[in-house]
Amino acid sequence: MTKIHNFSAGPCILPQEVFQKSAEAILDFNGSGLSLLEISHRSKDFVAVMDEARAIIKRLMNLGDDYEVLYLQGGASLQFAMVPFNLMKLESGKAAYTDTGTWAAGAIKEAKKLGKVDVVGSSKEENYSFIPKDFKIGSEYDYFHCTSNNTIYGTEMKTFPKVDTLLVCDMSSDIFSRVIDFSQFDLIYAGAQKNMGPAGTTLVVVKKEILGKSGRDIPSMLDYSLHIAKESMYNTPPVFAVYASLLTLQHLENNGGIAAAEKNNIAKAELIYNEIDRNPLFATYCKVEDRSLMNACFKLTDESKKEEFDAAWKAAGINGLNGHRSLGGYRASMYNALPLESVQVLVDVIKNLK
Amino acid sequence: MTKIHNFSAGPCILPQEVFQKSAEAILDFNGSGLSLLEISHRSKDFVAVMDEARAIIKRLMNLGDDYEVLYLQGGASLQFAMVPFNLMKLESGKAAYTDTGTWAAGAIKEAKKLGKVDVVGSSKEENYSFIPKDFKIGSEYDYFHCTSNNTIYGTEMKTFPKVDTLLVCDMSSDIFSRVIDFSQFDLIYAGAQKNMGPAGTTLVVVKKEILGKSGRDIPSMLDYSLHIAKESMYNTPPVFAVYASLLTLQHLENNGGIAAAEKNNIAKAELIYNEIDRNPLFATYCKVEDRSLMNACFKLTDESKKEEFDAAWKAAGINGLNGHRSLGGYRASMYNALPLESVQVLVDVIKNLK
Numbered sequence: 289m290t291k292i293h294n295f296s297a298g299p300c301i302l303p304q305e306v307f308q309k310s311a312e313a314i315l316d317f318n319g320s321g322l323s324l325l326e327i328s329h330r331s332k333d334f335v336a337v338m339d340e341a342r343a344i345i346k347r348l349m350n351l352g353d354d355y356e357v358l359y360l361q362g363g364a365s366l367q368f369a370m371v372p373f374n375l376m377k378l379e380s381g382k383a384a385y386t387d388t389g390t391w392a393a394g395a396i397k398e399a400k401k402l403g404k405v406d407v408v409g410s411s412k413e414e415n416y417s418f419i420p421k422d423f424k425i426g427s428e429y430d431y432f433h434c435t436s437n438n439t440i441y442g443t444e445m446k447t448f449p450k451v452d453t454l455l456v457c458d459m460s461s462d463i464f465s466r467v468i469d470f471s472q473f474d475l476i477y478a479g480a481q482k483n484m485g486p487a488g489t490t491l492v493v494v495k496k497e498i499l500g501k502s503g504r505d506i507p508s509m510l511d512y513s514l515h516i517a518k519e520s521m522y523n524t525p526p527v528f529a530v531y532a533s534l535l536t537l538q539h540l541e542n543n544g545g546i547a548a549a550e551k552n553n554i555a556k557a558e559l560i561y562n563e564i565d566r567n568p569l570f571a572t573y574c575k576v577e578d579r580s581l582m583n584a585c586f587k588l589t590d591e592s593k594k595e596e597f598d599a600a601w602k603a604a605g606i607n608g609l610n611g612h613r614s615l616g617g618y619r620a621s622m623y624n625a626l627p628l629e630s631v632q633v634l635v636d637v638i639k640n641l642k
Numbered sequence: 643m644t645k646i647h648n649f650s651a652g653p654c655i656l657p658q659e660v661f662q663k664s665a666e667a668i669l670d671f672n673g674s675g676l677s678l679l680e681i682s683h684r685s686k687d688f689v690a691v692m693d694e695a696r697a698i699i700k701r702l703m704n705l706g707d708d709y710e711v712l713y714l715q716g717g718a719s720l721q722f723a724m725v726p727f728n729l730m731k732l733e734s735g736k737a738a739y740t741d742t743g744t745w746a747a748g749a750i751k752e753a754k755k756l757g758k759v760d761v762v763g764s765s766k767e768e769n770y771s772f773i774p775k776d777f778k779i780g781s782e783y784d785y786f787h788c789t790s791n792n793t794i795y796g797t798e799m800k801t802f803p804k805v806d807t808l809l810v811c812d813m814s815s816d817i818f819s820r821v822i823d824f825s826q827f828d829l830i831y832a833g834a835q836k837n838m839g840p841a842g843t844t845l846v847v848v849k850k851e852i853l854g855k856s857g858r859d860i861p862s863m864l865d866y867s868l869h870i871a872k873e874s875m876y877n878t879p880p881v882f883a884v885y886a887s888l889l890t891l892q893h894l895e896n897n898g899g900i901a902a903a904e905k906n907n908i909a910k911a912e913l914i915y916n917e918i919d920r921n922p923l924f925a926t927y928c929k930v931e932d933r934s935l936m937n938a939c940f941k942l943t944d945e946s947k948k949e950e951f952d953a954a955w956k957a958a959g960i961n962g963l964n965g966h967r968s969l970g971g972y973r974a975s976m977y978n979a980l981p982l983e984s985v986q987v988l989v990d991v992i993k994n995l996k
Contacts, residue, residue: 292674292675292676294676294680296680296681296682297682298682298878299679299680299681299682299683299878299881300680301680302677302679302680306679307668307669307677307679307680308669310668310679311665311666311668311669312665314661314664314665314668315661315662315665320646321646322646322648322961323656323661325653325656325660325661325664325840325841325886326648326650326653326654326655326656326661327650327653328650328651328652328653328962329653329841361715361716361717361720361842361880362715362716362720362863363715363863363877363878364877365862365863365876365877366715366716366863368861368862368863369861369862369863369864394862397862398861398862401859401861479877479878481878486679486881486882487679487683487878487879487880487881487882488715488842488843488880488881488882488883489842505755507722507723507752507755508719508722508723508748508751508752509716509717509719509720509722509723510723510861522719523717523718523719523833524652524653524717524833524835524841525841526715526841526842526880526883527653527840527841527842528840528841528842528882528883528886529842529880529882529883532679532882607676608682
């Protein structure tokens with residue numbers, strides 16, 4: 289069987305070790321004779337998993353006790369509502385957002401249900417082909433919200449603005465892919481299913497002092513303070529997803545941490561972007577300076593080559609290369625666990641197209 | 643190694659086949675060479691999983707096309723908020739609830755954030771030791787909400803009231819354990835982690851015609867209509883939990899369905915309750931007619947025997963027998979996958995205490 293090169297946009301490839309160890313835990317967790325799926329979430333062994341998963345996040349992010357880490361459910365999409373419920377003031381609340389893609393627009397839509405939203409920067413009119421940078425955020429806003437990486441359009445924020453209010457970031461699709469000063473953020477969230485684990489859990493990292501000020505009667509499950517008080521076990525957590533996320537983060541920590549991952553990710557991105565830039569048969573969609581390390585979106589310059597190219601990458605064992613329906617073309621998602629070797633296989637296929 | 647008899651209250655024992663097959667799928671899903679954890683939720687293979695999981699629920703419940711089935715996230719606790727968001731009218735909304743335990747009280751708390759709640763029956767003052775039955779629900783209420791089984795207190799509704807409004811039921815802890823006319827309900831929800839699969843997904847079964855009438859601007863992730871429109875994939879679903887739930891339900895369907903499960907559950911419950919009733923060293927907490935098939939809560943009549951009894955059941959390989967901290971004593975949770983043999987082992991330990 290040909291080796292599969294999985295460029296899936298998410299859920300996506302994870303370290304092979306995560307598959308092995310999580311499958312073993314389903315058959316026998318920690319040598320207990322019980323499956324990970326049948327143990328109480330209040331058991332000593334699972335509480336240890338949750339505690340370590342929360343602790344490893346803080347180590348990787350180099351954050352102190354002023355931050356709390358939560359493993360929740362509902363994906364980034366539920367965060368789109370939780371952020372304004374917790375941070376946007378009930379009386380004359382107002383937040384600033386940038387609109388950099390489908391998910392940013394989704395976050396804006398939910399915030400508008402609870403208060404006033406100013407879109408201070410948008411690339412929507414140019415099909416989300418760049419990251420808007422020319423704006424200032426004053427203290428009149430309850431918070432500023434941005435999306436660090438736009439999977440569908442292949443753009444990524446290289447730096448984050450200095451703002452005179454709270455800085456909130458959806459890092460679902462590039463968390464732990466590059467070295468960042470995480471202490472510049474007041475709230476970070478991320479669906480796990482890219483660099484953090486399988487689908488089914490969502491990371492929230494929040495500075496404690498910002499909570500409890502919205503004046504809203506928040507539904508309990510949407511209330512960060514309540515989840516913090518219950519140490520991320522307000523109700524039954526998604527046990528399997530949290531365990532597999534812990535395995536994913538342990539693998540990251542044991543293999544050089546974020547700095548090593550960044551080095552690999554830059555090498556993979558350079559390999560593919562250099563080839564696309566050199567090759568007249570291919571082009572990218574977005575502004576060069578805003579290109580994502582995680583998702584290289586590109587297209588054929590000559591559509592008549594489509595059938596041949598599609599057959600070639602499929603024959604090479606490449607999976608998940610079709611672009612999102614919003615943009616078309618191709619998308620090579622190169623999350624942490626994707627080996628350089630897979631990108632080389634794709635680049636070879638690209639090179640061989642004549 | 644002694645065989646483990648897992649009486650855990652949830653997450654709980656599932657069919658051994660579910661552990662085997664889900665572990666295999668993590669290593670190689672459907673012979674694709676890819677892990678279940680790394681495939682797109684939009685892939686043909688996973689869409690088929692979601693479709694079949696939704697279809698099998700309708701078959702097991704014998705429901706027609708006027709109902710929709712959703713696999714969501716957030717547990718029953720998120721449903722405590724979603725129910726009133728979707729069903730309680732914005733202007734002068736009012737709902738009726740029974741208070742039969744910790745989870746019912748949690749549901750009441752969330753509904754009160756959105757409108758008026760009348761608690762039409764409560765056993766709170768008698769430590770939730772019975773199911774209140776003496777009430778009438780008129781059409782002045784937007785809906786009536788009840789909890790079919792109370793895991794912590796070991797009580798269960800044997801029948802459901804006829805009401806002149808919508809009938810909503812939290813069936814988290816006894817769904818698919820007994821034959822019920824599911825068509826009497828307008829909305830049923832259940833956290834998966836008892837009879838339906840591992841923790842991490844939540845079932846919602848809803849009659850379509852009741853939706854879209856609350857007049858509220860519902861957060862998208864809390865809006866049943868939106869989840870229905872997106873065929874339970876509004877955002878990335880909890881892939882692993884949905885797949886393991888499908889395996890659990892296939893096992894149920896292939897082994898005689900709900901009727902066969904009910905027969906086993908009655909046999910298990912009779913075995914333990916008969917012994918407790920006969921044995922002067924033990925007593926149950928609740929009214930005999932309201933005893934749960936799923937969770938037998940009991941205590942020693944002579945506390946001086948505690949050390950001896952605890953040592954004996956642990957030596958017999960029994961796991962998860964301690965009662966919830968709210969009640970103390972012991973709780974034998976006997977979900978569908980628990981074999982009669984395990985109950986027999988427990989009954990033998992009980993009998994042997996002198």
